[in-house]
Amino acid sequence: MKRLLFLAAFLLTAGALTLPVSPSVGSPAGSTCAVGDGPPRYYAIDLVTTRRLPGARMARGKADVVFARSPFGLALSADGSYVYELLISIDNLAPARNGAYVAWVTTPQLDQRVRLGALDADHKVSGSVGWNKFLVVVTLEDDEAEGAQSWTGPVVVRGMSRSGLMHTQAGHGPFEAEPCAVYGY
Amino acid sequence: MKYLMRHLTVALVILSPIVAMGQDHNMMNHAGMEMGAGDSLAWRMPPMNMSMPMLPGLENAVPVVGPFLAGQGMNPMIFPEGEPRRVVEMADGDTLHLEASLIRRTIGEKVFVMYGYNRQYPGPLIRAERGSEVTVHFTNNIELPTTVHWHGLRLDNASDGVPGVTQPPVLRGESFTYQLKFPDTGIYWYHPHMREDIQQDLGLYGNMLVDPENEGYYSPVNREEVLVLDDLLVDATGIIPYGDEAPTHALMGRFGNVMLTNGMTDYGLSVQRGEVVRFYITNVANSRTFNLVFEGARAKIVASDVSKYEREDYVSSVVIAPAERYVVEVLFDEPGTFSIKNKVQAINHFRGVFYPEEHLLGTVEVGEDAVSVSHREEFEMARVNLDVAEDLLRYRSEFDRTPDHTLELTLRVKGLPLPIVRSMEIDTLYVPPVEWNDAMPMMNWLSSAEQVDWVIRDVDTGRENMDIDWSFGVGDVVKIRVFNNPKSFHPMHHPFHIHGQRFLVVSMDGVKNPNLVWKDTAIVPVGSTMDFLVDMSNPGDWMAHCHIAEHLHSGMMLGFSVTEGDRSQ
Structure with missing residues (x-):
């Protein structure tokens, strides 16, 4: 009996010390997602209206994101940031009566802004961005704002790069007990 | 083929002479670099920049495979000191004797037992002319079975060096003869095709530089340099052990924390002002993609793995993934001391942010005196390579x-620990970084190929x-x-x-x-x-x-x- 109790205690202890492991997780055979030969849908940025302008309340659009042309395939800048080519197109947008629609990219902190260009008659424009996380905005400017450092007009549509979804794990998930404030959030 | 590979794997596990030693959980130290002294074969978490809490539930976890280190238990001083790479000029029909063996390496101020081809780091640089054929008589004197793969060469299948496909493994003390052909000009490399995660990481790699038959194939330059980029994962105790039965770091690959250029931490080059240097660059790291920046200089991309580009192009950095090669010409125009760096945006997984990270890969001293023969004019011209275009027709x-x-x-x-799986399931890393060496090293380290x-x-x-x-x-x-x-x-x-x-x-x-x-x-x-x-x-x-x-x-x-x-x- 003593032996049995010892054995049971040993097994219980051993079980408690054993790290729980997962069953098989991942992509099952034959469940491939669609393979295309165009811009990856995964990185595409949805552009949503701010509903601030007449003629733009129903506007919607997207920015296709592909790596910029590079002899290395994977395009990186000298500081190691990804370099992307954005192909922006907006639907359901009334033509600008006074001024021009201009596309911009900006960092999440809004501390750096770069003009991509004015939308053409089909409300399309392309340009490159050299940040890993960024926002896309299209504004209504008095003119095409060539050479401008920032926008001055109202934002018509906006969107966020896929990487913009990244956030701290403090305060939730396996780190639920970690106070966000400790990490500056 | 699959049958052979499976059985070969089983056989290698059985043949492996390394016995995994006890796992010392007390060696786990969240701070990494502050480990106490002890048996270096004990599992210990790789040292990283810890700016986050340990993933709950993994505090005492170690990989499910046993640890392995080269020559473990033997005094490093009994092994010969490794030597810098030497160039072996080979003419058509020549033979090279190549031996893989254990060597002693001093990196920084630390002494490690590693591997070397002909006791060199990197292995001998084989230099041959396009169209030539040479013989390499290889002998294995490391404790693991191995082969040699001649990466990028379009050679006869029997010499490709793939165990179970083109040849049996070369066991310790055995030999194998490879016939090399060089049908394409460029920079190539050789490495084991068995447990590269260990053998290549510990120094079994070398280059083959195939020269063109005609002089005008490349633009004239003042100097040629062959650069091999690598990284090594160490802590205060030594090299972080590898998985014995199967590799650790199976999720992201094994990133090192010591950068090596031609096997050294202090690669240096002295040139004269105005020199154009042609660099032949190979990435032999297990997993790291480098973003190579020549500070204070301009760079022009000329060629890659097996040919020149259609058109030369000026670049601000060279993005080179494991096993890739690039040929880059660099003009050093200003006197001074300039760095060669790896510049990436690293990831802080926990905070969900990217941040800039730099590694020094080498230093170039540019003298005040101008070079006597200037090739600036040729450098300033981006060539259009008609021979490449013709080949592509x-x-x-x-x-x-x-x-x-x-x-x-x-x-x-x-079978991964549940905390890892749960953490990955709610991961917010929507855009994978180039540099994965982030604040969650335990997740990667604990994942084995099993x-x-x-x-x-x-x-x-x-x-x-x-x-x-x-x-x-x-x-x-x-x-x-x-x-x-x-x-x-x-x-x-x-x-x-x-x-x-x-x-x-x-x-x-x-x-x-x-x-x-x-x-x-x-x-x-x-x-x-x-x-x-x-x-x-x-x-x-x-x-x-x-x-x-x-x-x-x-x-x-x-x-x-x-x-x-x-x-x-």
């Missing part, structure tokens, strides 16, 4: 056709990895579409290598490649679809695989055969 009609095969890159995991299946899936047949067995005929031009699934459980950029053949990356995400170059390895970014046009010119049984060493050993490889007279299937 017969392939252009194939660029736009429907792919013959489509591959998806993905993975499955099984728990992770990296998968190459043939979309048309559903077959995976070595169950894929394509057949082609010599002369076939095969279009292979490769899609790196961003929604896989753990997406990563994969450097995809095809043995024995050359290929073009004709398009990426639907955008045609405007400046082609022949490759044998190309990085497939997460979410991207790349179309490879493969010139099936070389008969035999070949492999294609991810060149992240830990991914290869987690199954990410396929086989194909090229036979005389047959058409593709």
Whole structure:
């Protein structure tokens, strides 16, 4: 009996010390997602209206994101940031009566802004961005704002790069007990 | 082939002379670098920049495989000190004796037991002329079975160095003779094709520089330098042990924390002002993609794995994935001391932010005196290489056709600690970084090849990895579409290598490649679809695989055969 109790205690202890492991997780055979030969849908940025302008309340659009042309395939800048080519197109947008629609990219902190260009008659424009996380905005400017450092007009549509979804794990998930404030959030 | 590979793996585990020693949980130290003294073979978590709490539930976890280190238990001083690489000029018909053995290496102020070819780091630089053929008589004197793969060479299949496919493993004390052919000008490299995660990481790599037959193949330069980029994972106790039965770091690959250029931490070059230097660069790291920046200088990309580019191009950095090579000409125009750096955006997984990270890879001293023969004028001219364009002519009609095969890159995991899986399931890392050496090293370290299946899936047949067995005929031009699934459980950029053949990356995400170059390895970014046009010119049984060493050993490889007279299937 003593032996049995010892054995049971040993097994219980051993079980408690054993790290729980997962069953098989991942992509099952034959469940491939669609393979295309165009811009990856995964990185595409949805552009949503701010509903601030007449003629733009129903506007919607997207920015296709592909790596910029590079002899290395994977395009990186000298500081190691990804370099992307954005192909922006907006639907359901009334033509600008006074001024021009201009596309911009900006960092999440809004501390750096770069003009991509004015939308053409089909409300399309392309340009490159050299940040890993960024926002896309299209504004209504008095003119095409060539050479401008920032926008001055109202934002018509906006969107966020896929990487913009990244956030701290403090305060939730396996780190639920970690106070966000400790990490500056 | 699959049968052979499986049995070979089992046999190697049994033959492995290394016995895993006890696992000392007390050696775990969250701070990494502050480990106490002790047996260096004990598992201990790799030292990293810890700016986050330990993932709950993993405080005392260690990999499920045993630890392995070269020459463990033996006094390092009994091994000969490694020597810097020497150049071996080889003429047609020459023979080289190459030996893999244990050596003593001093890196920084630390002494390690590592491996070397002919006791050198990197291995001897074989220099030969295009079109020549040489013999390499190889002997294995390390404790592990090994082979030598001659990466990028379109040589005879029997000399490709793949265990279980083209040759049996070379056991300790045994020899194997390789016949090398050099049909293409450029920079190539050799390395083991068994447990690269250990053997290559510990120093078994070397270059082959194939010179052109004609003088005007490249622009004139003042100097040529062969650079080999690597990294090594160490802590205060020594090299972090490798997995014995199977690799650790199976998820992201083993990133090192000590950068090595030509095996050294203090690579230096002295040039005169105005010199143009042609660098032949190879990335031999297990997993790290470098973003190489020559500060204070201008760089021009000239060639890659198996040919020159159609057009030379000026670049601000050189992005080089594992196993890739690039030929870059650099003009050092201003006097002073300049750094060669790896500059990336690292990831703080916990905070969900990218941050800049730099590693010093070398230093260039540029003298005040101007170089006597200036090649600035040639440097300022970006050449259009008509010989490359002419070679591409017969392939252009194939660029736009429907792919013959489509591959998806993905993975499955099984038996990983639950905290890791749960953490990955709620991961917010929506854009994978180039640099994975982040604040969650335990997740990567704890994943072994026994728990992770990296998968190459043939979309048309559903077959995976070595169950894929394509057949082609010599002369076939095969279009292979490769899609790196961003929604896989753990997406990563994969450097995809095809043995024995050359290929073009004709398009990426639907955008045609405007400046082609022949490759044998190309990085497939997460979410991207790349179309490879493969010139099936070389008969035999070949492999294609991810060149992240830990991914290869987690199954990410396929086989194909090229036979005389047959058409593709």
